[in-house]
Amino acid sequence: MSEIRFEGVERRFHRPGGNFLALENICFEVAEREFVALVGPSGCGKTTLLRMAAGLDFPTGGRVLVGNREVRGPGPDRAVVFQQFALFPWKTIRQNIGFGLKCKGTPLTQRREIIEHYVTLMGLQGHGDAYPHQLSGGMQQRVAIARSYALEPDVLLMDEPFGALDAQTRVLMQEELVRLARDNPRTVLFITHSVDEAVYLADRVIVMTPRPGRISAIIDIGLVRRTERWIDCEHIEEVMAQKSFVHLRSRIWRLLRGLESSGETVGRAMETGVG
Amino acid sequence: MSEIRFEGVERRFHRPGGNFLALENICFEVAEREFVALVGPSGCGKTTLLRMAAGLDFPTGGRVLVGNREVRGPGPDRAVVFQQFALFPWKTIRQNIGFGLKCKGTPLTQRREIIEHYVTLMGLQGHGDAYPHQLSGGMQQRVAIARSYALEPDVLLMDEPFGALDAQTRVLMQEELVRLARDNPRTVLFITHSVDEAVYLADRVIVMTPRPGRISAIIDIGLVRRTERWIDCEHIEEVMAQKSFVHLRSRIWRLLRGLESSGETVGRAMETGVG
Amino acid sequence: MIGAAPILLLIIAWFAATGPLGLIAPLKFPSPAIALASLETIAGPGYASAPLAEHIETSLSLVLAGFAAATLTGIPLGLLLGTSRYANACINPIFQLLRPIAPIAWIPLTILWFGLGGGAKIFVVWLAAFAPAVINTQTAVRGVNRTVIEAAKVHGARRVNLFFDVTIPAALPGIFTGMRLSLQACWMVLVAAELVGAYTGLGHVMIIATEDLDSGMIFVAMLCVAMLGVAMSLLLARLEAWVLPWRR
């Protein structure tokens, strides 16, 4: 019971000049164990949407439900990876990664094990006792990801988690995420600026319009992925070389570029069903 | 006279556990009006290199010269776009963009004009009087870029400037940067995690090894670009479709993936000449 | 933060101004010779009913006790006011109303409640040192980065975790600023505290020397207070560096 549902969500911000409408009539859902990617121009309200699912922000209209219950605040069932890292500057890398576990009350020895696993997984060996300000930007983001992963939550909310990673690590992480999603599927809401990444990772991709943010289209990837058996490819490049992949990718690109008229877009959103 | 030269640069950091060697024997130069991109795994010392050129950090060995003079501190001749935005939280978007101009003493009316130009260019219309914390991450980065561009400096130092941008804006910015470089070329040192971006933008791409950061290879793009006349393509996708582009791209990818042995790499660095 | 050279320069300037240049009359500010004579007097036979060591001991223990009391009460209150908006709304007005009242003005009530013994003096020191600890702690707690708090919350931090793992470490730099100011307030209020019936103490020396118009002795007492203050502040800085290794 951990699906995420947005029901006619609207969000206004107070600005000196008056009200600012950031999101309007957002309706979609992320089914249990589904991986949904959110793409859209900068400032269209993706982060705001994700914050609402996390319980860090609240709609001014409509409602947000997780597991059929209205979201009233944050909780460890929904781990968030922030766009701006948000590490604890006063904790070492190990302590940062172990924070959620400590809150949960995981015993020390087990905690240590999990921490070491993630330090290694994220390529942070040798930095375990450094403080965040001593790490590079990419390394900091890896710590932030490890911190959320370590909790193994039902719902993962990720805001451009790989944005600051180098290409190498990024691919590694993407593959790792796919592996995780296969072995132990979770409900994931994933924001990214990379269309490739969205198509590679997600079951469905939601495309948003610029200010005020509305849903422009919802594209089903999962079906294609299953029928085309992308899962058989070992590396991401192989997937990216597939015709089906390229087709989906350029369709989303065209949507983003505004090559499709907005009327058509809404129609498509209807046609794909959800919302 | 605004070329950047690194001469046998080394940088060690003090860490509780002892010295930490971040950069070792870095030798390369960015010729006047040349566009050099720096790629390498996260934590390999790219930001540190850039900070030295900016005069914000200093080598523990070797020296860094800009315009034949050793770098002693920051200055408005070298504009920096930071990986983590570094906007002034207490200034509105307009004030942030106009800060450098104000320091330079540009008259108010002219300043206003320039600010408006960049607000429009970066798609920040309607946010001119908002404070940075009211903007999305991508918008903040656009403000940071505008702030540096507005100064029209001789040397541009950019640390993953497009990392937080959405795909759309990113392409727009890349195209704008290429246009700028064509119309009014500047000396640019550009850090990116995107190999595509590096190949598309740079005259030369410098590939670095992981910890301690060393130069693994220097790949000349400019020659190919000129002979293959990429400049004739209107859109980035067209360039990316070219054989020559794909070839260069996969070569750098292979370097990064460590598919080429380090001995070979050094040989190649020699062969490409600079250092 | 302490360099020796500027102090040396200052001492030379002092010698020159009071001695050869004759810029300052001895009554208005003592010359080094007079100050030294006063120091000899108080260190040897004593002044204001005791030798210097005894005065120092009295004042030092008074300041330590007052500082400890102020820290142990002020920081918790600051944390409470900083974390709970309702507690803040409720308690802050009273705190703000009572805070500006100078410790000296409390002396009659102090004598009533504590007599003229050590308790009264500690109470006066506490009165002065309490507010800086509260205010800086409160400000520090309020200023904790919001994203970091959110990050903690989404990782399952309950109130306890939030408090001990986020609020406190994030506020510690501010708390230390408060402690430094609080320590300073302790020394600043020494004279007032020792107005409450003192036999010995540096504040007492200052009072007596003031009444005697003995600028040399006032200077010696000021110097002792300053040096003790600096020493304690250095210790506090050490403590801070040890407690906050994550700061540059």
Next chain:
Amino acid sequence: MAALNGPTPAVRAGTLLEAWVLPAFGIVTFLMLWAGCTAAGLAPARLLPGPGAAAAEFIDLTHTPYSGAVLQVHLLASLMKFSLGYGLAVLTGVPLGLMMGRYRIVEWAIAPLYESIRFIPPIAWVPFSILWLGTGFLAPTLVIFSGAFSPCVLNAYRGVHTADRAVLEAAQTLGAGRWATMTEVLLPAALPDIVAGLRVAAGFAWQSLIGAELIVGSTGLGYLIIQGESNLSSTVVVAGMITIGLTGAAIDFAMLRAERFVRRNWGQ
């Protein structure tokens, strides 16, 4: 639907509660405790009058002169000395603190002297200030200055040190000169700390003012209190204390508003 009300109404109810109900509750509880203590005889009225008696005296003092003047005149005298000494401390202390935080050389030159002087009790300056400046306006001003100066310096200095390094670096690379760096970057970056320092400084300044007036001066709230104390008129003492408290609280309130304003625009 429940969700439709969103966060806004809840926030509004919170501010009403916060702005009026709880503070009033706090003050009333305090007054009741006070009245209870005096009524129960925990403190004789000779030393601590009840709130009623104090309030009556307070009103009385506003039109009957005590120690040569009515309450308002005493208050004005104190405020004048306060503003001069405090203003001077802020205008010199904050820039000095910023400079110390910014420039190693200034820190090196000033810190030792500053570090040692700040522990000296302001009252200890009374004899010297009288010897140097006489009994006019200036002697109490010097004493107040000595009390308020160091929190200004310390917090400005701290503010610079805790400021976001990246922002400072950004300013430098944008060609900010010394002046622009100071006024447009360091000052605003350190402002939250500085304002906290100003609040503490205002407290110290008030305390030193009262101390100074106890010894020199023939007007002012401190003088009023000491006269009341001499005469065993505890109502005058408490009325004076209340005036000091209210004035101090008003000053503090102004500071707090400034701090809120700063924080809001800083996005905290």
Next chain:
Amino acid sequence: RAADSGAFPLAIAQQPQRWALEWYIATKEGWWKDVGIDPTMTTFTAGPPEIAAGASGSWEVGGAGDLPSMLGAAKYGLTTIAIADSEAAIITLMATKDKADAYLHNPSLIKGKTIPETSNSTGEWGAAACLEKKFGLKPSEYHFVNLSPPEINAAVSSGRYDLAQVWSPNVYILESAIGAKVICNAAQVGVPITSNIFATQAFATAHPEIVAKFLAVYLRAIAWEREHPQEAVADLGEFFNSVGVKIPPAYLAQELHARPAYTLDEQLKIFGANTAGTPEIVDWWNQLGTFMQSVSIVSETPPASQFATDKYLQMIAADPKLRAFANDDTP
């Protein structure tokens, strides 16, 4: 301001003490005009800050207890020009209502007591003398605690302390407020204590005639008080009120009576102008000097010749008009 009326501007230091009444009367009666002086009064709560302020030129003439006067003489040559009043009778040791009789009856009960007092003051001198001479106690048999007079009031009225060294007007305040009783005063044990009128040396040398006129005004007020005792009492009440001293009216007459002031002729006698040998006043000051040295206020006391002078008293005596003025003989 001064230039308009042609009067000489004179800065006077006073304290809320009985001996400042003379200037209050002079102002009220308008006598300053007669001698061409335009006075500005500064009120100090205690002697030491007043003396310190004199060093920075905050005032030119004034009055204070004899101990601060001598301190000023030792530090920067303050010159005493007359006696303001004799106050041994109001320097007292007081006990609370319930204990006073017991202590008087059986002084050994005082042993081991903590006695609030004001250190390094004539009050301490008087209290110590009382304890030694009247009650036969050695300094080791009791504890003095240093408090300023207002705090002594608070300490005694809090009920925690039942003995204290007190001087007026606090004597009356404690008496009326909590019924405390005087169990000894300095006069009873022969300690001579006065308050003095003085001028800074620099001013006295520059303007001797002004100093003489200023003193004449003061003496005239003393003579006037003798002739108008009722009015004097009322004026004292008014004066105290204006400087914030509140004592019950019943005590005003007592205060005037307990602190006698001296007319020109009496002053001349005390200063020994007309007799051979050591003047009475020199003997008083020697005793005071011994006390001050014993509590190390000063390391050596200035000789009487340097400390005080009857020069200005003599100037008044020598000038018939001024003499008549000072004796309030003018119609």
